Amino acid sequence: MLGAQARECEQILPLRGDEDVVRLRRQVRDSMVAMGFGLIEQTKIITAASELARNTLRYGGGGEARIARISDGARQGLELRFIDAGPGIADIALALTDGYTSGGGLGLGLGGARRLADAFHIDTAPGAGTTVIIAKWKLF
Numbered sequence: 574m575l576g577a578q579a580r581e582c583e584q585i586l587p588l589r590g591d592e593d594v595v596r597l598r599r600q601v602r603d604s605m606v607a608m609g610f611g612l613i614e615q616t617k618i619i620t621a622a623s624e625l626a627r628n629t630l631r632y633g634g635g636g637e638a639r640i641a642r643i644s645d646g647a648r649q650g651l652e653l654r655f656i657d658a659g660p661g662i663a664d665i666a667l668a669l670t671d672g673y674t675s676g677g678g679l680g681l682g683l684g685g686a687r688r689l690a691d692a693f694h695i696d697t698a699p700g701a702g703t704t705v706i707i708a709k710w711k712l713f
Contacts, residue, residue, distance in 0.1 A: 580641045580642070580643050580652070581643075583640065583641040585638075585639050586600060586637060586638045586639075586640070587635075587636075587637050588626050588636050588638055588657075589635045593630075594623060594626045594630070597622055597623075597638050597640075598619050598622060598623055601618060601619050601640060601651070605619075605651060608649065608650075609711065610709065614709055614711070617689040617690070618689065618690065618709045620685075621653075621685070621686035621690050621707055622707075624682040624685055624686050625638075625653070625682065625686050625705050625707070626638060626655060628655070628683065628705075629657045632657075632660075632703075633657025633658070633659030633660075633703055634659045636658065636659070636702075638653060638654065639652075639656070641654075648711065648712055649710070649711055650708050650709050650711060651708065651709050652706060652708040655703075655705045655706075656702070656703075657702050657703055659703060660699065660700060661697045661698050661701050662695070663699050665697065668683050669683050669687065670684065671685075683695070683705070686707060689707075690707035690709060691708055691709050691710045692706075692707065692710070693706070693707050694707075
């Protein structure tokens with residue numbers, strides 16, 4: 574996954590509709606503000622979270638997002654997990670390619686989220702759903 578880290582304060586939010594994406598964005602912002610992240614870092618992760626939440630809805634048929642504070646030595650951060658039980662992704666490399674889309678979008682979701690986060694992991698298989706994990710780190 575993303576390495577050995579201590580996890581705490583996990584929150585689980587359902588992703589069933591657009592209002593859940595708005596709720597998730599607000600919760601991610603509040604968590605990042607509470608941890609002392611600057612506006613640029615907040616904007617990057619909120620954007621990535623929005624893209625991944627919309628992918629969870631559009632391609633996975635809905636699911637959940639998990640928000641947790643993580644720590645690893647002198648670093649503390651925020652980890653976001655997006656979990657669905659949808660059809661999975663047959664070709665991860667292709668799905669991460671800018672411009673690729675299987676649903677008529679701009680094709681920037683997964684690759685863009687990967688660039689905006691400090692850590693990115695995807696676990697998927699055809700017929701087995703998808704879990705995408707991103708993290709943003711801060712030295713304290």
